[in-house]
Amino acid sequence: MDAMSQLLSGLSAHGAFVLRCSLRSPWAMRIEDEAPISVVAPVRGHAHICPDGADPVLLNAGDVAVVRGPRHYRVADEVDSVPQVLIRPGQVCIDLAGRDTPPMSEVGVRTWGNAADGDTLLLDGTYESQTSVGHRLLRNLPELVVAPREHVPGALVDYLGVQMALDEPGQEAVLDRLLDLVLVAVLRWWFAEQAGDGANWYRAHADPVVGRALGLMQGDPAAPWTVASLAARSGLSRAAFARRFTELVGEPPMTFLTTWRLTVAADLLTEPGMTVSAVARRVGYSTPFAFSTAFKRLHEVSPQHYRDRQGIA
Structure with a gap:
């Protein structure tokens, strides 16, 4: 996609x-x-x-x-x-x-x-x-x-x-x-x-190195990605990859990955029948507690509170 x-x-x-x-x-x-x-x-x-x-x-x-x-x-x-x-x-x-x-x-x-x-x-x-x-x-x-x-x-x-x-x-x-x-x-x-205006996701996706890394993280957010593993897949050194990614995307790779996982999680939580534990696994968190802590840090409410606010049964 x-x-x-x-x-x-x-x-x-x-x-x-x-x-x-x-x-x-x-x-x-x-x-x-x-x-x-x-x-x-x-x-x-x-x-x-x-x-x-x-x-x-x-x-x-x-x-x-x-x-x-x-x-x-x-x-x-x-x-x-x-x-x-x-x-x-x-x-x-x-x-x-x-x-x-x-x-x-x-x-x-x-x-x-x-x-x-x-x-x-x-x-x-x-x-x-x-x-x-x-x-x-x-x-x-x-x-x-x-x-x-x-x-x-x-x-x-x-x-x-x-x-x-x-x-x-x-x-x-x-x-x-x-x-x-x-x-x-x-x-x-x-x-x-907006594609040519500074650091943004659209311009970054067009880059052969950073675009590949973005595709990997967005396509499989649950995978245990690290800067080293993404750099290896891109053919650059760890430092060169991290520098290029941050320049184009506007934030470091792991910061982007965390935000992406929790953004995907917010969408998944709106699906009927999806439990907090199931969503945690789908976005790469080993325990519901770790997921809930990270989710609340970004969205300012717990996953369960978020579901209740959206009226999801």
């Missing part, structure tokens, strides 16, 4: 929240849903995304934005437009509109807004569960990625919009898969754009 596939393998929408927003100016929405990832795409008109404490970003028709939570933000026709609605976790909608402002309401199948024929049509797809995204992906993303329309297949975004307005058998599965495809298209472009 190549580097990009490894990173995106945990991405799978399950009953994602998808909605078309038909909006007539002036309009604005305050988003405090704290979702792991949301996809925002105007197919008609434009929108500004205004993250708290950061500069606003303009989206034109065809652009696609990926917003990583939990930071709050506004989506609006203009930067200074006053929010008419507040969206809280669970997509709870709180009306903020004044007496003379058209309220937001349903105006069609999976279509919501202040006008059935608004000058702006905005697609929103929200991954409400972190287990649908995966820690490996989230830890590599900034809080906002905007892909210009020339880098995302317009036909794919348009088709997602068409399917949002339908209510047919299997529609939820269709929408989940289409949302995944749109998100993957944006992220493939963004990671490729």
Whole structure:
């Protein structure tokens, strides 16, 4: 499996929240849903995304934005437009509109807004569960990625919009898969754009020495890897390998391996039926106690507490 596939393998929408927003100016929405990832795409008109404490970003028709939570933000026709609605976790909608402002309401199948024929049509797809995204992906993303329309297949975004307005058998599965495809298209472009920017996993995977070592550790995290064994597999001395790895990845080999094991462990813990002991073995820890200690050091909660928090039986 190549580097990009490894990173995106945990991405799978399950009953994602998808909605078309038909909006007539002036309009604005305050988003405090704290979702792991949301996809925002105007197919008609434009929108500004205004993250708290950061500069606003303009989206034109065809652009696609990926917003990583939990930071709050506004989506609006203009930067200074006053929010008419507040969206809280669970997509709870709180009306903020004044007496003379058209309220937001349903105006069609999976279509919501202040006008059935608004000058702006905005697609929103929200991954409400972190287990649908995966820690490996989230830890590599900034809080906002905007892909210009020339880098995302317009036909794919348009088709997602068409399917949002339908209510047919299997529609939820269709929408989940289409949302995944749109998100993957944006992220493939963004990671490729970052490939030459300093120490990062993407650039490191392209290196014949470090890329091989990364593939070995990521492909078999339970193996008893050491700097010496990885260096031997790469054909370099221990010191030369460690220096090259740290330069490209941004951290020493064993630090990367520990973080990788515990990141994989977090994903495994979300799978029904996986015990803490089983996960410990899958990621290379000889005892549940050693695994729990390391997991809590990175994730700040015990593995069992983490499972309980995710609602996994």
